Amino acid sequence: MLEAVIYGGLACYCLASLLAVILLVRPAHFSDRWVLTFSSAGCVAFAAALLIDGLSTEQIPLFGRFEAITCYSIAVSVAYVLLATRESMRGLSAFVLPYVTALLFLAGTPSPFLVPNLPPYDTVWLAVHVSTAFIGYGSFTVASAVAASYLLQDFNLKNKRLGHVFERLPSLETADRAMRRQIAFAFTIFTVSVLTGVRLAHFASWQAELLKDPKIITVLLTWLLYAGLLAFCAYSRRHGKRIAQLILIGLFFVLFSFLGVNVITSSTHDFSIDDPAGETTGQ
């Protein structure tokens, strides 16, 4: 049942990505409505998969690799769908959906995961900490997709390329405004995640581990990068290509702190490895 839902969701995302790319590069008989329908269906399927996963393991489905990547992908999809309610932003689908589809293939299927053994009250804080992190990462990612579209449109304008891609992409001003709003929103949510993380570490007596944890260090670096970017934008009131380039660079920090660190090192935030506080197996 779970696998069927996952494969159904993957099929929807594959179809949505294919249609999105076709719409970006050539005139087509179908409209963006199909892209939005299939991507929303995929998103719902993966949300259902998480629910089934959580019910069968009787754990909050956030801590395994599949669960984490799925939550992040859902966050990216929802941020994209909200942005795509504006017609001028629909060209973004060709950037966001193939990325999400690739990630979901990487996520695979659920496997046993470990849940930090915390009192019920702290488990709620943990859920807030993790879910806000995903929403923050998701919004940062969509901001980067908007930045990529800005840079591509800048390239089109500089090189006088008035093709179909030029028509599909948003204007520079629209993209500039959208990426700033996304970053401001993502940063606020991400800050909540960082603060709840600090609180959890305090109550779980993990303070000693904090500064040794590579994940926490990269998360702080990411937070500082975006804090600096926002401060720079607010102080200098700068716009344009340079800001888009900085936001795109931010995606590498997001990806590294979210996935990269887990691949090359081990930390308290690993998807399926014991942490210093002791855990319970979720599946």
Add this chain to the structure above:
Amino acid sequence: MKLSMTGINFHSAPVEYRERVSFTEKRVMKALEELSESIPGTEAAILSTCNRTELYVASHDKEFSKDELSEVLLHLASDSHPEEIHAFFYGETGIEAAEHLITVASSLDSMVVGETEILGQVKQAYMLAIEKQPECKMLHTVFQQAIKAAKRVHTDTDISRGRVSVSSIAVDFTRKIFDHLSDKTAMIVGAGETGESTLSRLVEKGVKNVLVVNRSVDKAEALARTYGGHAVPFDLLEDFLPQADIVISSTSAPHCVITEETVRDAITKRNDVPMLFIDIAVPRDIEESVGTIEDAYLYNIDDLQKIAEENMAKRWDSIEHAKVLVKEEAAELRDLFDELDSAVLTKQLDECVKRIRSAEVERFLGKSSLSSLPEQERDEINKLVHQVVSSILADPKRAIKKAEQNGSWSEYSHVVKDLFRLEGKNEKK
């Protein structure tokens, strides 16, 4: 259904003749009213633009010749006209008339092939027709199909993709740099014709703040007044440049009037908010290196003309494909015509049979020997005759529907008309 059309356009007649049969919206309404009186039982629509005037007339049973309709059109347009004007009219009937309307709506017959304005004008002609004749089912079918076909041609081919005039290409660039134009400032340097036409398009698209820079203060003020802007002395160009989001330059200066350094300063003062430069002057007004500055987008006359030529070439390449689509849509319309015809014929058949039935029943019941027949029995006889006639007609009606569906309607309709003597409807073979 019989459709006829006649018209005069820029291919067939010079402007001095076209203007004699030109209609305003108000005159179209009046003409439609007059037409409903002069040719009763028909539905009419008048398409009048600066490049063409065409009259479409739909009737259940009569096709009109080009001469008949052109005479009507001339009469509606003016009281007097030169005799030679008749030679400039063209006309079509039947499916060819419908195909012509589809071709016109798809802008394949336009002066600038692929322009979309004509579709709006066709829609307007249709709206005026249904306003005056709310029950015009035949024209409704034809115009709806033409509008649908034109949309398909625009979507499925490159016929209207890409702008073909320098000013509209410049506006395209503006659209992809700025979101809304209402809060943007356009600066025009010099007062060349293309520059002013570009400014005019920008104002149409919503630009509200206009700065006019010219060596002649009088000219600057005159142009500023036209567009509700402000005149700026030429010496203050550099000071005002950072305020401008869009700069259109078309001076006759022999050297560059906007340098890279000036633009760099302006962009810095604007905190990297993008600027669009459109240089229409020859020799150029804006240094080429301005195009290399981040957040500055520069297009000169060659860039714009090259794009216009490429787009025009693409449009021409699409014409054959567009013509195929027009044929397909016209063929679809032929089926709709048949459908309308079969519905009308079925109705005529019903009416004819009803007339005969009523007359015969009346004659039969009117006999003196039956005068004492009770009312209930009279009704029974009436019902019986009705049932017999309906049963006899059921198969022919089914055959009419089948013929309409399998495409053999045009041959079949004549047979039905002959068999049931429905010929008195001016059927034209």
